[in-house]
Amino acid sequence: MPGGISKIVILSMSTNPTSLLSSHFLNDLKNQTADSHKNLESLPVSASILSPDMKIEDYCHYLNLMHDVHKSTEEVIFPLLTGIVADLEHRKKTPLIEEDLSFLNYNKRVSENVFQITAISVPFALGILYVIEGSTLGGRFILKNVSANPKLSGNEGVSYFNGYGDKTGSYWKNFLNMLSEYENTNNCAEEIIEGAVYAFDSIYNHFGSRQKE
Numbered sequence: 001m002p003g004g005i006s007k008i009v010i011l012s013m014s015t016n017p018t019s020l021l022s023s024h025f026l027n028d029l030k031n032q033t034a035d036s037h038k039n040l041e042s043l044p045v046s047a048s049i050l051s052p053d054m055k056i057e058d059y060c061h062y063l064n065l066m067h068d069v070h071k072s073t074e075e076v077i078f079p080l081l082t083g084i085v086a087d088l089e090h091r092k093k094t095p096l097i098e099e100d101l102s103f104l105n106y107n108k109r110v111s112e113n114v115f116q117i118t119a120i121s122v123p124f125a126l127g128i129l130y131v132i133e134g135s136t137l138g139g140r141f142i143l144k145n146v147s148a149n150p151k152l153s154g155n156e157g158v159s160y161f162n163g164y165g166d167k168t169g170s171y172w173k174n175f176l177n178m179l180s181e182y183e184n185t186n187n188c189a190e191e192i193i194e195g196a197v198y199a200f201d202s203i204y205n206h207f208g209s210r211q212k213e
Contacts, residue, residue, distance in 0.1 A: 025180060025189050029130065032193050036200035045207050049142055056151055060106040063160060065210055066135075067097045069203055072114040073132050080125040085178060091133070091171070096159040103157045114206045117198065123188035126179055127195020131203070136163045137172045 040046060045065065048058040070093040078088055085091070101108055115128065143161040152158050164171045183189050 025183050026176060028189060029127075029193055029196060033131070033196045033200055036197050036204070040200050040204045040207070043204065043207050045210075050145055052145070052148070054146060054149060056104065056149065059146060059149070059152070060101065060104055061210075063097050063101055064106070064108060065207055066160070067094060067101070067108060068112050068206060069114050070094045070097065070132070071111045073128065076113070076115050077120070077125045077128050077132075080120060080122055081129065084122065084126075084182065085129070085175070087171075087174070090164075091136075093136070093160060096162075099159050100157050104151070112206070114202050115199070116202070120195075121191055123183075123186065123191035124195035124198070126182060127192040127197075128199040129175075130179060130192070130196050131199035133172060133175045137168060139163050140168050 045058075045062055048054060049062050051058075074092055074094060078092075081088055098108070120128075139161040140163055143158060143163075146152050146161055147158055179192070183192055
Protein backbone atom coordinates (compact mmCIF):
# COMPACT_ATOMS: atom_id res chain seq x y z
CA MET A 1 0.00 0.00 0.00
CA PRO A 2 1.11 3.69 -0.16
CA GLY A 3 4.79 4.15 0.69
CA GLY A 4 7.28 6.90 1.43
CA ILE A 5 9.15 9.40 -0.73
CA SER A 6 12.18 8.22 -2.67
CA LYS A 7 15.71 9.45 -1.91
CA ILE A 8 15.81 11.11 -5.33
CA VAL A 9 12.86 13.34 -4.44
CA ILE A 10 14.32 14.13 -1.02
CA LEU A 11 17.68 15.12 -2.52
CA SER A 12 15.99 17.42 -5.03
CA MET A 13 13.96 19.31 -2.44
CA SER A 14 16.69 21.83 -1.69
CA THR A 15 16.73 23.12 -5.28
CA ASN A 16 13.16 22.46 -6.39
CA PRO A 17 10.39 24.28 -4.46
CA THR A 18 7.70 22.25 -6.24
CA SER A 19 9.28 19.01 -5.00
CA LEU A 20 9.32 20.47 -1.50
CA LEU A 21 5.60 21.28 -1.69
CA SER A 22 4.79 17.89 -3.21
CA SER A 23 6.75 15.96 -0.60
CA HIS A 24 4.95 17.80 2.21
CA PHE A 25 1.59 17.00 0.63
CA LEU A 26 2.42 13.32 0.05
CA ASN A 27 3.73 12.97 3.60
CA ASP A 28 0.55 14.55 4.96
CA LEU A 29 -1.52 12.24 2.78
CA LYS A 30 0.30 9.18 4.06
CA ASN A 31 0.26 10.28 7.70
CA GLN A 32 -3.40 11.31 7.80
CA THR A 33 -4.54 8.02 6.27
CA ALA A 34 -2.28 5.85 8.44
CA ASP A 35 -4.90 4.93 11.04
CA SER A 36 -7.52 4.00 8.44
CA HIS A 37 -4.91 2.00 6.57
CA LYS A 38 -3.95 0.06 9.71
CA ASN A 39 -7.59 -0.61 10.56
CA LEU A 40 -8.15 -2.15 7.13
CA GLU A 41 -5.04 -4.33 7.39
CA SER A 42 -6.11 -5.55 10.84
CA LEU A 43 -9.28 -7.22 9.53
CA PRO A 44 -9.22 -11.04 9.38
CA VAL A 45 -9.95 -11.05 5.64
CA SER A 46 -6.90 -8.86 5.04
CA ALA A 47 -4.68 -10.94 7.29
CA SER A 48 -5.85 -14.23 5.74
CA ILE A 49 -4.02 -13.69 2.45
CA LEU A 50 -0.76 -13.01 4.27
CA SER A 51 -0.96 -16.20 6.33
CA PRO A 52 1.68 -18.85 5.54
CA ASP A 53 -1.24 -21.33 5.58
CA MET A 54 -3.51 -19.29 3.31
CA LYS A 55 -6.47 -21.31 2.08
CA ILE A 56 -7.78 -21.02 -1.48
CA GLU A 57 -11.27 -20.26 -0.20
CA ASP A 58 -9.87 -17.28 1.75
CA TYR A 59 -8.03 -16.14 -1.36
CA CYS A 60 -11.18 -16.35 -3.48
CA HIS A 61 -13.17 -14.51 -0.80
CA TYR A 62 -10.62 -11.69 -0.81
CA LEU A 63 -10.66 -11.46 -4.61
CA ASN A 64 -14.44 -11.44 -4.55
CA LEU A 65 -14.47 -8.45 -2.19
CA MET A 66 -11.77 -6.62 -4.15
CA HIS A 67 -13.76 -7.14 -7.33
CA ASP A 68 -16.52 -5.04 -5.74
CA VAL A 69 -13.96 -2.37 -4.83
CA HIS A 70 -12.45 -2.15 -8.30
CA LYS A 71 -15.77 -2.40 -10.11
CA SER A 72 -17.10 0.50 -8.02
CA THR A 73 -13.91 2.45 -8.72
CA GLU A 74 -14.10 1.87 -12.45
CA GLU A 75 -17.80 2.68 -12.69
CA VAL A 76 -18.04 5.59 -10.23
CA ILE A 77 -14.55 7.13 -9.95
CA PHE A 78 -12.92 6.60 -13.35
CA PRO A 79 -15.49 8.69 -15.30
CA LEU A 80 -14.67 11.67 -13.07
CA LEU A 81 -10.96 11.41 -13.84
CA THR A 82 -11.06 11.01 -17.61
CA GLY A 83 -8.59 13.48 -19.10
CA ILE A 84 -6.87 13.96 -15.74
CA VAL A 85 -5.21 10.56 -15.31
CA ALA A 86 -3.79 9.93 -18.77
CA ASP A 87 -3.37 6.15 -18.52
CA LEU A 88 -6.64 5.48 -16.69
CA GLU A 89 -7.79 2.71 -19.06
CA HIS A 90 -4.60 0.76 -18.35
CA ARG A 91 -5.34 0.81 -14.62
CA LYS A 92 -8.49 -1.32 -14.73
CA LYS A 93 -8.33 -4.42 -12.52
CA THR A 94 -11.74 -6.10 -12.72
CA PRO A 95 -10.78 -8.19 -15.79
CA LEU A 96 -7.72 -9.49 -13.92
CA ILE A 97 -9.78 -10.50 -10.88
CA GLU A 98 -12.39 -12.15 -13.06
CA GLU A 99 -9.65 -14.09 -14.83
CA ASP A 100 -8.27 -15.33 -11.50
CA LEU A 101 -11.69 -16.31 -10.14
CA SER A 102 -12.50 -18.13 -13.37
CA PHE A 103 -9.25 -20.10 -13.13
CA LEU A 104 -10.19 -21.10 -9.58
CA ASN A 105 -13.76 -22.04 -10.64
CA TYR A 106 -15.26 -19.50 -8.28
CA ASN A 107 -18.70 -18.14 -9.12
CA LYS A 108 -18.75 -14.41 -8.48
CA ARG A 109 -21.88 -13.17 -6.75
CA VAL A 110 -23.63 -9.96 -7.76
CA SER A 111 -21.36 -7.00 -7.12
CA GLU A 112 -22.07 -4.31 -4.55
CA ASN A 113 -21.29 -0.62 -4.81
CA VAL A 114 -18.60 0.12 -2.24
CA PHE A 115 -18.61 3.92 -2.64
CA GLN A 116 -22.07 5.20 -1.73
CA ILE A 117 -21.26 8.90 -1.53
CA THR A 118 -22.83 11.26 -4.07
CA ALA A 119 -21.51 14.46 -5.68
CA ILE A 120 -17.85 13.39 -5.63
CA SER A 121 -15.40 16.13 -6.60
CA VAL A 122 -12.32 15.46 -8.74
CA PRO A 123 -9.87 15.91 -5.82
CA PHE A 124 -11.97 13.58 -3.64
CA ALA A 125 -11.98 11.03 -6.49
CA LEU A 126 -8.19 11.31 -6.77
CA GLY A 127 -7.94 10.52 -3.06
CA ILE A 128 -9.95 7.35 -3.63
CA LEU A 129 -7.75 6.39 -6.58
CA TYR A 130 -4.66 6.96 -4.40
CA VAL A 131 -5.84 4.15 -2.14
CA ILE A 132 -6.71 1.87 -5.06
CA GLU A 133 -3.36 2.39 -6.78
CA GLY A 134 -1.56 1.93 -3.47
CA SER A 135 -3.24 -1.44 -3.07
CA THR A 136 -1.79 -2.49 -6.43
CA LEU A 137 1.68 -1.59 -5.24
CA GLY A 138 1.12 -3.57 -2.03
CA GLY A 139 -0.22 -6.47 -4.06
CA ARG A 140 3.25 -7.16 -5.41
CA PHE A 141 4.36 -8.03 -1.87
CA ILE A 142 1.27 -10.16 -1.24
CA LEU A 143 2.02 -12.01 -4.49
CA LYS A 144 5.04 -13.65 -2.88
CA ASN A 145 2.85 -15.23 -0.22
CA VAL A 146 -0.09 -16.33 -2.34
CA SER A 147 2.21 -17.83 -4.97
CA ALA A 148 3.47 -20.26 -2.34
CA ASN A 149 0.12 -22.06 -2.52
CA PRO A 150 0.41 -25.11 -4.82
CA LYS A 151 -2.72 -24.10 -6.75
CA LEU A 152 -1.20 -20.70 -7.49
CA SER A 153 2.42 -21.67 -8.05
CA GLY A 154 2.28 -21.00 -11.80
CA ASN A 155 1.36 -17.79 -13.61
CA GLU A 156 -2.38 -18.45 -13.49
CA GLY A 157 -4.69 -17.35 -10.71
CA VAL A 158 -2.44 -14.46 -9.65
CA SER A 159 -3.07 -11.89 -12.39
CA TYR A 160 -4.55 -9.37 -9.97
CA PHE A 161 -1.70 -9.44 -7.47
CA ASN A 162 0.82 -9.32 -10.26
CA GLY A 163 -0.45 -5.79 -10.85
CA TYR A 164 1.41 -4.06 -13.65
CA GLY A 165 4.20 -6.60 -13.49
CA ASP A 166 7.67 -5.10 -13.61
CA LYS A 167 6.12 -1.71 -14.35
CA THR A 168 4.19 -1.56 -11.05
CA GLY A 169 6.74 0.73 -9.40
CA SER A 170 6.82 3.16 -12.32
CA TYR A 171 3.00 3.22 -12.52
CA TRP A 172 2.90 4.17 -8.82
CA LYS A 173 5.52 6.91 -9.22
CA ASN A 174 3.75 8.31 -12.29
CA PHE A 175 0.49 8.44 -10.36
CA LEU A 176 2.10 10.21 -7.39
CA ASN A 177 3.71 12.75 -9.73
CA MET A 178 0.35 13.45 -11.39
CA LEU A 179 -1.40 13.66 -8.01
CA SER A 180 1.21 16.08 -6.66
CA GLU A 181 1.03 18.29 -9.73
CA TYR A 182 -2.75 18.39 -9.58
CA GLU A 183 -2.74 19.30 -5.88
CA ASN A 184 -0.07 21.95 -6.40
CA THR A 185 -2.08 23.54 -9.23
CA ASN A 186 -5.49 23.36 -7.54
CA ASN A 187 -4.57 23.69 -3.84
CA CYS A 188 -6.87 20.83 -2.85
CA ALA A 189 -4.85 18.73 -0.40
CA GLU A 190 -7.66 18.57 2.14
CA GLU A 191 -10.18 17.17 -0.35
CA ILE A 192 -7.73 14.57 -1.65
CA ILE A 193 -6.97 13.41 1.89
CA GLU A 194 -10.68 13.27 2.72
CA GLY A 195 -11.22 11.08 -0.34
CA ALA A 196 -8.42 8.72 0.66
CA VAL A 197 -9.71 8.34 4.22
CA TYR A 198 -13.19 7.76 2.85
CA ALA A 199 -11.86 5.03 0.53
CA PHE A 200 -10.04 3.20 3.31
CA ASP A 201 -13.07 3.41 5.61
CA SER A 202 -15.50 2.31 2.88
CA ILE A 203 -13.38 -0.72 2.02
CA TYR A 204 -13.05 -1.51 5.72
CA ASN A 205 -16.84 -1.45 6.11
CA HIS A 206 -17.32 -3.57 3.00
CA PHE A 207 -14.81 -6.17 4.16
CA GLY A 208 -16.29 -6.26 7.64
CA SER A 209 -19.87 -6.67 6.43
CA ARG A 210 -19.28 -9.59 4.08
CA GLN A 211 -19.00 -13.12 5.44
CA LYS A 212 -17.10 -15.78 3.53
CA GLU A 213 -19.41 -17.69 1.23
